[in-house]
Amino acid sequence: MTSQRFERSGIHLDQSELLCPKGCGFYGNGAWRGLCSKCWREENQRDRQTQIQEDWALAERLQKEEEAAYASVHQKVRPQPMPVGKLEERKTKEKSSHISVESSPSSSGSRHVAGDADRAAQEFIDFLKPLKPGREIFKQCRAFTESMVYKRELGVEELSECVQDFYQKLSEYLHTQFKGSSDHVESVMDEVEKYMMSRLYEGVFCPESTDDEDKDLAIQKRIRALHWVTIEMLCVPVDEEIPEVSDSVVKAITDVIEMDSKLVPKHKLACITRCSKHIFTAIKATKQEPASADDFLPTLIYIVLKANPPRLQSNIQYVTRFCNPSRIMTGEDGYYFTNLCCAVAFIEKLDGQSLNMSSEDFELHMSGQASSPVRPLASGGASAATLQQVQSGLDLLTGLGVRQEQVMKESRRLESDLIDWSEGVEHKVQDALEMFPPETRGPPLGVPAAAVPSAPSAIDADNVENDLLPPPLQPQLFAG
Numbered sequence: 189m190t191s192q193r194f195e196r197s198g199i200h201l202d203q204s205e206l207l208c209p210k211g212c213g214f215y216g217n218g219a220w221r222g223l224c225s226k227c228w229r230e231e232n233q234r235d236r237q238t239q240i241q242e243d244w245a246l247a248e249r250l251q252k253e254e255e256a257a258y259a260s261v262h263q264k265v266r267p268q269p270m271p272v273g274k275l276e277e278r279k280t281k282e283k284s285s286h287i288s289v290e291s292s293p294s295s296s297g298s299r300h301v302a303g304d305a306d307r308a309a310q311e312f313i314d315f316l317k318p319l320k321p322g323r324e325i326f327k328q329c330r331a332f333t334e335s336m337v338y339k340r341e342l343g344v345e346e347l348s349e350c351v352q353d354f355y356q357k358l359s360e361y362l363h364t365q366f367k368g369s370s371d372h373v374e375s376v377m378d379e380v381e382k383y384m385m386s387r388l389y390e391g392v393f394c395p396e397s398t399d400d401e402d403k404d405l406a407i408q409k410r411i412r413a414l415h416w417v418t419i420e421m422l423c424v425p426v427d428e429e430i431p432e433v434s435d436s437v438v439k440a441i442t443d444v445i446e447m448d449s450k451l452v453p454k455h456k457l458a459c460i461t462r463c464s465k466h467i468f469t470a471i472k473a474t475k476q477e478p479a480s481a482d483d484f485l486p487t488l489i490y491i492v493l494k495a496n497p498p499r500l501q502s503n504i505q506y507v508t509r510f511c512n513p514s515r516i517m518t519g520e521d522g523y524y525f526t527n528l529c530c531a532v533a534f535i536e537k538l539d540g541q542s543l544n545m546s547s548e549d550f551e552l553h554m555s556g557q558a559s560s561p562v563r564p565l566a567s568g569g570a571s572a573a574t575l576q577q578v579q580s581g582l583d584l585l586t587g588l589g590v591r592q593e594q595v596m597k598e599s600r601r602l603e604s605d606l607i608d609w610s611e612g613v614e615h616k617v618q619d620a621l622e623m624f625p626p627e628t629r630g631p632p633l634g635v636p637a638a639a640v641p642s643a644p645s646a647i648d649a650d651n652v653e654n655d656l657l658p659p660p661l662q663p664q665l666f667a668g
């Protein structure tokens with residue numbers, strides 16, 4: 189019966205649609221024309237054989253140079269980030285100017301990149317020490333990571349191929365080393381990814397050469413434009429009047445937002461998985477029965493709409509390109525990640541039909557001209573409309589801050605003008621007194637009006653205040 193409800197709402201996804209069309213049983217991804225990482229790579233493998241061989245030749249050459257590094261690495265390991273740091277910093281700044289709320293985790297994130305890379309290296313070494321092939325694994329990974337610095341001219345998709353090739357080779361090597369103990373191999377691979385990607389993050393996350401940033405801004409704008417969508421329109425089976433439910437909803441939102449602050453693909457996936465589990469808790473607490481897959485996707489869409497996660501597309505792309513492929517092809521993380529990709533695709537093409545309304549009504553809402561009273565996205569607590577209001581309140585505050593600064597600057601200028609002016613007057617008076625000593629009994633103080641510099645500043649001060657002082661805050665903006 190629920191599936192009927194969602195078919196009507198247009199947000200229904202056959203679970204088989206999450207899978208690779210090749211029938212291999214792995215999860216597919218839109219970035220690979222719906223194929224899973226394995227099939228996608230197989231399709232592209234042949235063309236890239238030459239490139240791969242070159243990469244490995246280079247990696248091996250560098251590896252020899254790294255031979256001695258392992259023993260002394262405790263003190264000497266320094267990250268050698270790809271040379272895009274400044275660019276990234278600039279982009280982050282630019283973004284924070286128009287994404288005030290959402291960008292805060294990311295800006296604090298990039299500040300810690302170097303420290304995180306150091307810590308990751310130390311943890312990696314500690315993890316590898318007890319393993320027999322530990323030294324060899326470290327050598328390979330370090331050499332490969334360093335070799336990426338020499339590939340600046342490659343596009344991000346090619347860099348992704350290099351990393352994926354490396355994962356594959358290393359994983360094959362580990363399988364022979366650990367005699368087929370997959371769990372062991374996977375736990376090593378997780379550490380490998382953590383070590384490598386904390387170093388490579390800065391150069392390959394949302395790189396200039398891609399349109400990732402444009403896509404981030406597009407989806408962010410789209411989500412803001414959809415602020416009027418209600419929980420009922422999406423047929424989301426959560427009742428936020430129930431404290432436990434609203435608590436889970438808040439946690440789910442927090443987790444999906446937190447994804448942006450992580451450097452390692454697997455850690456980003458973990459945020460999505462945590463978010464998804466809170467969603468299941470919320471549905472279960474509402475329905476008093478376990479949630480179905482049909483309940484999950486609309487609720488995930490709802491959470492993404494409410495959260496408007498920062499750099500959403502960049503994060504998805506980054507995970508798709510640089511995650512250990514087995515993590516997104518199979519298992520819990522893979523399932524939830526694939527659903528998130530679907531949720532984003534749904535949001536991009538959401539229309540009247542999927543929300544049970546006419547396309548005319550949909551367009552009216554999108555253009556902000558809808559007359560019908562719309563209940564905000566949530567039934568209680570912080571609704572999308574409230575968030576929107578908070579957002580515009582914050583935008584207004586940012587504007588006020590700028591104006592405040594102008595006022596301060598202006599008043600500092602006035603102050604110094606006034607000092608100059610009074611000094612000037614003092615001089616003139618002094619001169620006048622010398623010219624017309626008191627005993628000559630000239631006009632009072634004997635200063636011709638024209639000799640006194642006018643004091644434009646005093647008059648300006650009023651104007652400036654009128655022009656630049658911020659208007660009083662409008663309290664109704666924040667009324668919930």
Ligand SMILES: [Zn+2]
Pocket residue numbers: 208209210211212213214223224225226227228
């Ligand atoms: Zn496949």
